[in-house]
Amino acid sequence: MTKPLLAAAVAATLVLTGCGSGSGSSSSGEVRLRMIESLTSPERTKLIKTLIADFEKANPGVTVELVSPPLDSADQKITQILQTKKDLDVLEVRDHTAKSFSNNGWLAELPTAEWPGWSDLTELAQKKAVEVGGKAYLIPYGFYQRTLFYRTDYGMTQPPTTWEELYAAGKQMTSGDRYGYSFRGGKGGADYAVMMISAYNGEALNPEKSFYLKDKRTIFSTPEAAQAMELYVKIFKEASPPDSVSWGYPEMVQGFTSGVTGMLIQDPEVIKTVEDSGVTAWSTAPIPKGPTGYAFQPVGYAGWGATSFTKHPKEAVKLVQFLSEAKQSIAFAKGNSLIPISKQAQSDPQFSQGAWKAYLQAQQDPKQVITIRPVDYPGWSQFLVDSDRDVQALITGKTTVADVLKSWDAFWMDQAKKVS
Amino acid sequence: MRTFNVRRARFIALCLLPGVVFVALFTYYPVLRGAVMAFQQYNLFDLTSTPFVGLENFRAVLGEDRFWTALRNTGTWVVVSLFFQFFLGFGLALLLRRHFRGRGLYQAWVFFPWAMSGFLIGLLWRWMFNGQFGVINDLLLKTGIIDQRIGFLASPGWAMTSVIVANVWYGVTFFAIMIMAALQSVPKELYEAASVDGASRLRQFWHVTLPHIRPTLALIVLLRIIWILNFPDLIYSMTGGGPAGSTDIITTFLIQQVIGGDYGRAGAVGLLILGLLLSFSVFYLNATRFEKSR
Numbered sequence: 001m002t003k004p005l006l007a008a009a010v011a012a013t014l015v016l017t018g019c020g021s022g023s024g025s026s027s028s029g030e031v032r033l034r035m036i037e038s039l040t041s042p043e044r045t046k047l048i049k050t051l052i053a054d055f056e057k058a059n060p061g062v063t064v065e066l067v068s069p070p071l072d073s074a075d076q077k078i079t080q081i082l083q084t085k086k087d088l089d090v091l092e093v094r095d096h097t098a099k100s101f102s103n104n105g106w107l108a109e110l111p112t113a114e115w116p117g118w119s120d121l122t123e124l125a126q127k128k129a130v131e132v133g134g135k136a137y138l139i140p141y142g143f144y145q146r147t148l149f150y151r152t153d154y155g156m157t158q159p160p161t162t163w164e165e166l167y168a169a170g171k172q173m174t175s176g177d178r179y180g181y182s183f184r185g186g187k188g189g190a191d192y193a194v195m196m197i198s199a200y201n202g203e204a205l206n207p208e209k210s211f212y213l214k215d216k217r218t219i220f221s222t223p224e225a226a227q228a229m230e231l232y233v234k235i236f237k238e239a240s241p242p243d244s245v246s247w248g249y250p251e252m253v254q255g256f257t258s259g260v261t262g263m264l265i266q267d268p269e270v271i272k273t274v275e276d277s278g279v280t281a282w283s284t285a286p287i288p289k290g291p292t293g294y295a296f297q298p299v300g301y302a303g304w305g306a307t308s309f310t311k312h313p314k315e316a317v318k319l320v321q322f323l324s325e326a327k328q329s330i331a332f333a334k335g336n337s338l339i340p341i342s343k344q345a346q347s348d349p350q351f352s353q354g355a356w357k358a359y360l361q362a363q364q365d366p367k368q369v370i371t372i373r374p375v376d377y378p379g380w381s382q383f384l385v386d387s388d389r390d391v392q393a394l395i396t397g398k399t400t401v402a403d404v405l406k407s408w409d410a411f412w413m414d415q416a417k418k419v420s
Numbered sequence: 421m422r423t424f425n426v427r428r429a430r431f432i433a434l435c436l437l438p439g440v441v442f443v444a445l446f447t448y449y450p451v452l453r454g455a456v457m458a459f460q461q462y463n464l465f466d467l468t469s470t471p472f473v474g475l476e477n478f479r480a481v482l483g484e485d486r487f488w489t490a491l492r493n494t495g496t497w498v499v500v501s502l503f504f505q506f507f508l509g510f511g512l513a514l515l516l517r518r519h520f521r522g523r524g525l526y527q528a529w530v531f532f533p534w535a536m537s538g539f540l541i542g543l544l545w546r547w548m549f550n551g552q553f554g555v556i557n558d559l560l561l562k563t564g565i566i567d568q569r570i571g572f573l574a575s576p577g578w579a580m581t582s583v584i585v586a587n588v589w590y591g592v593t594f595f596a597i598m599i600m601a602a603l604q605s606v607p608k609e610l611y612e613a614a615s616v617d618g619a620s621r622l623r624q625f626w627h628v629t630l631p632h633i634r635p636t637l638a639l640i641v642l643l644r645i646i647w648i649l650n651f652p653d654l655i656y657s658m659t660g661g662g663p664a665g666s667t668d669i670i671t672t673f674l675i676q677q678v679i680g681g682d683y684g685r686a687g688a689v690g691l692l693i694l695g696l697l698l699s700f701s702v703f704y705l706n707a708t709r710f711e712k713s714r
Contacts, residue, residue, distance in 0.1 A: 076678070079464060100465045100681070177552075177569075185574075187660055243551025243571040245663050246579075251550065260552050378465040382680035389486070393664035396576065 031315050035090040036067040036081065038074040038097075039302060047335045055322045062315050064090075082106040082307070089310040090319050093138040094302040096384075098131070099376035101305075107137040108306045110317060117325045124370065125341035128301050132376065137305055139324040142338025144267040144300035145370075146195075146287055147358045149274065153281035154178075154262040163196055163231055163288045166263065170239030173262040182255040182264040183240035185395060186248035190387035192265065193232050194219075195287070195297055198371065200228035202292025210296060210371035211412050218416075220409040228290065229394070229401040236395045245395055267300070269337040271355045284358035286368050295362075298373045299339070377415045386411075451694075458687030465681055477688035481677075487689075489665050490673040496580060497587075497655075497669050498648045504588040505644065509595020516596065517603050534593040542657025545586035549573050549658075573659055576666030583655050583667050590654065591644065598640045602633040638708040645704075646697055670696075 037048060045068045052064045069077040075097055081088050082101065093101060101107050112118045112129070121129070124143065129136045148166075150159050154173050160166040170180025184192055198205055201224050204213045211219055219225060236244070241260060244251070249266075256264040257277035264270070265287055274282060289295040304323050306316040322328060326342040333340035334350060339359055345351050352360060362368040374380060387408065393399040461473045481487050516527055533541065548554050549572035560566045572582045606629055614624045652671035655661060661668035661676065668676075670693055677686035 083467075103465065104467045186662065241552050243569070243574045245571070245574040246659060248660075251552075254553060258553060378463055381465070382682060385676045385680050388660075389662065389665055392662045396664050398576075398664050 031062045031312050033062065033064045033089040033310075033312060033315055033319060034067065034087055035064055035319070036069070036074075036078055036088060036092065038069075038071075038078060038092040038094060040068045040071045040074055044336060047332065051323060051328050051332065052319075054328070055319055058322070059315070059318065062318075064319065085307075085309040088307050089312060089316040090304060090306055092302055093305040095128075095131075095298075095300060095373075096375045096380060098137055098305075102132050102135075102137045106308055108308045108310065108313060108317070110136040110139065110306065110320060112136050115321050117321055120326055120343050121324070121341050122343055124299065128299070129303070131372065138303035139305075139320055140301045140303035140341055141323065141329055142301070142333045142336060142340055144269070145339055145359055145362070146265050146267055146297055147355075147362065148285045148287055149256060149264040149266060149270060149282060149355075150285065151256075151259075151262045151279070151282050156262065159283065159285035160263075160288055161285075163199060163228070163235075163290060166288045167231060167235050167239060170235060170263060174239050177260065179241045179244075179255075179261050180239035180263055181235055182247070182252040182261040182266075183236050183244035184247055184249075184252055185236065185245035185392055186251070187388055188248065190384070190391045193229060193387075193391055195295075196228040196232050196290070197225045198296035199288070199290030199294055200224040200292065202290060202294045205294075205296060205371075207296065207369050207371045209374060210298065211374050212416065216416070218409045218412040220405045220412065224290075224292075225405055226401055229405060233395055233401065245392060267337075268339060268356070268359065272337050274355075284355045286358055286362035286365060289367065294367050294369060296369045296371045298371050374412075374415065377419055379411065379415045379418070383408075383411060454687045454690045456687070457683050458691045460684050460687075462684040462687070463682050473684070477684045478692070481685055481688050481692065486665055486668065487670070487673060490661075490668040490670045493580065493665075493667065494649060494669040494671075497584065497667075498645055500584050501587045501591060501648050502641070502644060504584075505591035505595050506641065508588065508592045510599055512592060512596040513599035513603060516600055530596055531593050533590045534597070536590075538590070538651060538653030539657045541586060541590055542654040545582070545589075545654075546573065546658045549582045549586075574663060576663055579659050579663055579667045583658050586658060587648065587651070587654055591648065594644065595640065598636065599633070602636040603629065605636075606632045635708075638704075642701065642704050642708075646701070649693075649697065 035052070037045065045066070048066060052066060056063055075094070078091060078097075082091075082104070085106070093107065098107075110129075118126070121139070125140050128140045128143075129138060148159055150156055156169060156173070160169045166181065173180035183189075194211075197219055198210060201213065201219045201222055204215070204222070205219055206212050206214045213219060213222070241247075241255065244255070247255070252261075252264055252266065253270055253273055255261040256270075257274055257279055259279075271284075287295050287297060304320045306313065306320055310316045323332070324341065326344045329342050330340055330345050330348065332338070333342075333345065340348075340351060350356065390399065390404045390407065394401065394404050458477055459472050459474060460470045461476075462470050512530060516523065516530065548556050551557060551569050551571040551574055554572070556572065557566075557569045561569070570578060572578045610628045610632070611624055614628050619627065649669070650671055652669065652675055655667050655669060655672050656675060659667045661672040670689065674686055674689040674693065677683075677689055
């Protein structure tokens with residue numbers, strides 16, 4: 001990539017967006033770090049700024065400038081800046097950008113051995129920190145793990161524990177303007193289909209490469225996958241609002257809080273929304289299992305990393321470590337309704353009571369398995385776009401279960417060849 | 421005198437320089453870079469190797485059914501949107517040309533959508549068209565026009581209609597503004613002369629107004645066609661191109677390639693769009709030039 005022009009373009013963009021001072025050392029010897037976030041929202045930015053202020057207080061002579069691009073174009077902007085290898089020290093790395101950022105040599109490996117905070121990280125946080133090539137390119141700041149939300153005022157005393165039960169309960173709830181399940185047919189919808197297919201494949205699935213079975217076939221190639229997809233379509237047709245063919249996150253949650261639907265599967269950040277909505281008769285449970293007795297789901301995550309080209313590696317790493325230590329990371333997890341990375345959070349009442357209990361319950365169940373999605377395969381991003389489209393085609397009757405599974409199977413067999 | 425002219429030319433060139441640099445940097449450079457990428461394997465996943473692959477990206481794009489579906493949808497999206505925007509805009513301009521009480525307020529109200537971002541408009545209409553919670557369904561139910569909710573964004577046929585309705589609402593304004601400006605440029609004497617000759621209002625419109633504003637109309641129609649085709653914001657925020665690709669146009673298809681991380685294919689789609697628009701513009705300008713010379 002030609003650097004000077006791109007660098008000039010990025011610099012000009014940063015100047016125009018009011019972020020022009022750049023990282024470096026001032027004449028007084030003060031170190032200026034530039035940090036960029038990806039999942040930007042006003043409240044979150046405010047919270048990060050307070051944490052940064054604490055860091056600056058604890059590290060006199062170091063100042064941090066936070067760049068907060070708009071959410072929908074943030075990762076593209078971060079990629080552009082990384083391509084220039086200039087003016088960036090600390091950045092937010094997401095599960096699906098970690099591999100490409102490290103592949104391209106943009107991330108520094110973070111030291112873990114001599115950092116006391118490392119031993120305070122939960123097993124999951126440590127595992128995810130080194131998920132890419134066994135090296136710590138980021139320290140996660142929290143996890144997104146799905147759970148089942150259900151309305152107890154809709155005649156449901158016990159939550160469904162299997163997808164079949166969810167379908168039956170949803171169908172029973174469906175009448176008039178009320179439906180059983182907040183189906184996700186819009187962006188991100190295919191992930192729910194994959195979740196069901198995984199549960200139906202059960203023990204045969206390889207959790208480390210969760211689109212593949214232990215015998216190297218894809219999870220989409222089995223009769224169990226077809227069974228799961230048939231049920232998936234039935235859940236949409238018989239237990240979900242027809243409009244949910246285009247529902248994304250906001251509509252799903254709105255469906256549940258407004259009383260249009262009685263069940264929802266979502267991340268913990270919904271807890272606060274449901275609490276604020278005034279709905280009182282609701283509860284949570286671990287996600288449903290397949291006939292195999294297993295449930296599989298990945299945990300979504302993001303974290304803080306340092307660039308490989310920072311002029312201040314010591315200070316950049318220090319900032320990442322500071323944000324990942326117990327006090328800061330728990331505050332961040334609380335502020336954003338995330339599953340925390342610090343072991344100390346387990347004794348915090350917020351994470352062990354009420355709606356959060358279901359997450360602990362799931363973590364203690366060996367058959368609620370955390371998987372690793374093939375985010376490190378070159379076709380991952382393309383699959384996310386294509387599979388959502390396929391799911392919409394399937395539930396609107398434009399294609400068949402067999403055709404969808406055949407194309408997904410072919411795609412991932414091809415990907416396996418590319419990676420091996 | 422000559423020295424003065426040279427100095428003046430230099431001064432003008434100096435004043436223009438920042439603009440030229442900005443346009444070169446932010447318009448021509450990205451276009452050239454994208455054009456080069458179209459012939460490279462340029463996947464964001466691994467930029468350590470970006471070899472030239474000839475026409476491979478074009479072959480891949482043209483071999484996709486989704487591209488052809490998007491191209492067909494683009495035709496519907498542009499033609500239907502343009503038709504309604506033009507005629508409704510024209511009507512509004514004629515109405516707003518007249519003097520009446522509160523005309524300023526009406527003008528502000530009509531022009532308001534043009535000040536909003538396409539993405540925001542998309543989000544707004546997405547909620548209004550929502551099958552369960554949307555105000556449009558509520559209104560139709562309460563007025564007895566329908567007896568059960570319509571999934572405006574859920575069924576392929578309705579989804580295209582819905583995005584076009586939103587686009588028409590947005591684009592009418594542009595036509596209204598431009599046509600109003602054009603109408604104001606018609607000399608009053610022409611109407612007076614036509615009136616003396618006994619021409620009715622309709623004949624005045626046909627023989628005075630229309631010929632006078634025709635060049636402006638031709639230009640704004642061309643501009644609008646290009647803008648509508650290059651306006652994925654609204655569709656992307658309303659339906660994301662769904663359900664099942666039924667509202668995909670070639671620019672949303674392009675966005676999907678970018679999100680997929682394949683900048684090589686995205687570059688190829690970009691060049692195809694550029695080629696399409698250039699060919700159309702040349703054809704259209706030739707056709708309208710012929711019309712003028714006639």
